Amino acid sequence: MINMMEVSETNKMIEHENLDVRTITLGISLMDCIDSDLDTLNKKIYDKITTVAKDLISTGQEIEKEFGIPIVNKRISITPVSLVGASACKTSEDYVEVAKTLDRAAHTVGVNFIGGYSALVSKGMTKSDELLIRSIPQAMAQTERICSSVNVGSTKCGINMDAVRLCGEIVKATAEATADNDSLGCAKLVILCNAPDDNPFMAGAFLGVTEADAIINVGVSGPGVVKKAIEKARGKGFEELCETIKKTAFKITRVGQLVANEASQRMGIPFGIIDLSLAPTPAIGDSIAEILEEIGLERVGAPGTTAALAMLNDQVKKGGVMASSYVGGLSGAFIPVSEDQGMIDAVNAGSLTIEKLEAMTCVCSVGLDMIAIPGKTSAATIAGIIADEMAIGMVNQKTTAARLIPVIGKDVGDTAEFGGLLGYAPIMPVNEFACDAFINREGRMPAPIHSFKN
Amino acid sequence: MRKCVVTVLGKDTVGIIAKVCSYLAENNINILDISQTIVQGYFDMMMIVDVTNIEKDFGDIVEEMNHLGEDIGVNIRCQREEIFAKMHRL
Numbered sequence: 207m208i209n210m211m212e213v214s215e216t217n218k219m220i221e222h223e224n225l226d227v228r229t230i231t232l233g234i235s236l237m238d239c240i241d242s243d244l245d246t247l248n249k250k251i252y253d254k255i256t257t258v259a260k261d262l263i264s265t266g267q268e269i270e271k272e273f274g275i276p277i278v279n280k281r282i283s284i285t286p287v288s289l290v291g292a293s294a295c296k297t298s299e300d301y302v303e304v305a306k307t308l309d310r311a312a313h314t315v316g317v318n319f320i321g322g323y324s325a326l327v328s329k330g331m332t333k334s335d336e337l338l339i340r341s342i343p344q345a346m347a348q349t350e351r352i353c354s355s356v357n358v359g360s361t362k363c364g365i366n367m368d369a370v371r372l373c374g375e376i377v378k379a380t381a382e383a384t385a386d387n388d389s390l391g392c393a394k395l396v397i398l399c400n401a402p403d404d405n406p407f408m409a410g411a412f413l414g415v416t417e418a419d420a421i422i423n424v425g426v427s428g429p430g431v432v433k434k435a436i437e438k439a440r441g442k443g444f445e446e447l448c449e450t451i452k453k454t455a456f457k458i459t460r461v462g463q464l465v466a467n468e469a470s471q472r473m474g475i476p477f478g479i480i481d482l483s484l485a486p487t488p489a490i491g492d493s494i495a496e497i498l499e500e501i502g503l504e505r506v507g508a509p510g511t512t513a514a515l516a517m518l519n520d521q522v523k524k525g526g527v528m529a530s531s532y533v534g535g536l537s538g539a540f541i542p543v544s545e546d547q548g549m550i551d552a553v554n555a556g557s558l559t560i561e562k563l564e565a566m567t568c569v570c571s572v573g574l575d576m577i578a579i580p581g582k583t584s585a586a587t588i589a590g591i592i593a594d595e596m597a598i599g600m601v602n603q604k605t606t607a608a609r610l611i612p613v614i615g616k617d618v619g620d621t622a623e624f625g626g627l628l629g630y631a632p633i634m635p636v637n638e639f640a641c642d643a644f645i646n647r648e649g650r651m652p653a654p655i656h657s658f659k660n
Numbered sequence: 661m662r663k664c665v666v667t668v669l670g671k672d673t674v675g676i677i678a679k680v681c682s683y684l685a686e687n688n689i690n691i692l693d694i695s696q697t698i699v700q701g702y703f704d705m706m707m708i709v710d711v712t713n714i715e716k717d718f719g720d721i722v723e724e725m726n727h728l729g730e731d732i733g734v735n736i737r738c739q740r741e742e743i744f745a746k747m748h749r750l
Contacts, residue, residue: 207693207708208665208708208741208744208745208748209695210695210704210706212744212747212748213665213667213706213744214667214704214706215748216743216744216747216748217667217737268719271719271722271723272718272719272722272739272740273739273740273742273743274722274737274738274739274743275743457747457748460746460747461743461746461747463746464742464743464746
């Protein structure tokens with residue numbers, strides 16, 4: 207039988223160490239909504255989402271209450287809209303109408319985000335893909351709860367550099383379209399390489415075409431719990447440190463699995479995967495940076511940061527894999543700047559740079575995330591940063607992403623405020639040497655060789 | 661059997677156990693196990709209870725126990741046992 211020590215350990219994690227389930231994300235396929243008439247398409251999309259997800263919020267709340275575990279977000283991911291809208295949308299404005307429909311559905315159901323205003327263009331762009339990508343700035347400006355993503359590369363296909371160049375322009379245009387809110391639109395737009403089909407985390411969530419009609423994916427959290435646990439391993443060897451992280455990751459993930467099973471059973475929708483990511487929030491004590499500092503770095507960004515992060519990420523996976531029947535999504539430590547107080551502090555202290563963050567993304571998911579850069583940064587430079595990040599993903603057979611926010615009207619020394627879970631971020635300096643001639647080359651980068659690994 | 665864990669944490673005072681147990685009895689909840697300590701004036705109790713025969717919705721029981729805790733001046737949580745079993749048992 208459960209003993210008092212175990213009960214108080216669990217409740218201490220929940221009450222004092224920010225243990226929560228970060229998201230229950232309901233994946234909904236919109237393939238059966240496809241229609242050549244825009245109004246019919248919008249109606250079908252609205253009806254399907256509001257029918258399948260009608261109990262999502264109430265089910266989440268019931269589980270929270272019965273088990274005493276907070277479930278921070280209830281969200282929806284959908285089939286990439288460039289596939290669903292291909293037949294009906296003849297212009298970018300048509301796509302913006304679909305975005306508005308999705309926003310309306312999100313409000314009706316009560317979810318804080320719907321992810322999947324997306325295009326998958328790792329090898330080439332259809333006309334529909336291009337129209338959707340070009341609609342992103344207005345879609346982000348005219349909606350509140352839509353998240354957008356573009357997959358521009360993969361290990362199997364290489365990198366679509368035409369899409370990278372276009373995305374550089376689109377990120378900039380989105381920043382300008384939402385300039386009144388510190389370019390908030392860019393916080394909901396992510397450019398990906400090797401995007402997974404079952405990711406429950408925003409802004410990169412969408413439901414891939416390989417997935418079922420509806421599916422429950424769950425993202426766990428718990429940086430604060432890991433931080434507290436490894437405080438007990440201060441000064442000890444790597445063996446003890448790694449064992450502590452693994453055991454803690456196991457416990458966190460088991461809670462996620464329990465919540466996923468309950469949600470799946472109550473809603474009558476199959477369980478998909480648990481995403482093992484350690485996801486920070488701006489709250490004090492819910493930070494990946496603090497874990498790395500507890501491991502032994504004075505500040506994140508110091509020499510040793512990449513190695514410490516590689517170890518942390520690997521141990522979280524090793525502990526989590528055994529705790530869950532199906533693992534998927536991004537599954538790694540997130541290192542967003544604006545959503546992690548320790549990262550913000552490290553940037554302000556001059557310890558953490560974009561270049562170091564880029565190195566860190568080689569060993570963990572998911573990429574250059576929530577990084578505010580000067581509003582004057584050119585579209586070509588943004589595309590260059592995106593291309594670098596995509597190359598890391600392509601060569602290392604992993605997911606990488608870039609969520610960059612060129613904050614219009616602000617420069618190094620200023621701070622951008624996004625609010626809520628998105629936090630705030632100091633504007634980080636960007637290398638000012640140009641890469642225009644490289645970005646302006648047309649075509650795509652070939653897929654990398656899959657042998658001779660060095 | 662549907663088991664739950666009730667935890668009571670707070671400053672010690674007269675009648676905590678009496679009030680909690682009365683509420684459980686009124687709602688047809690059977691107590692299976694109790695452990696309780698007092699550390700430096702702080703009352704810490706854990707009960708494992710059987711909620712198979714409750715007539716109310718379980719969510720309402722959770723809320724009513726929270727309110728009972730507020731009335732007594734302690735923190736009462738009532739959670740389904742699985743969250744602890746899953747986390748600490750293979």
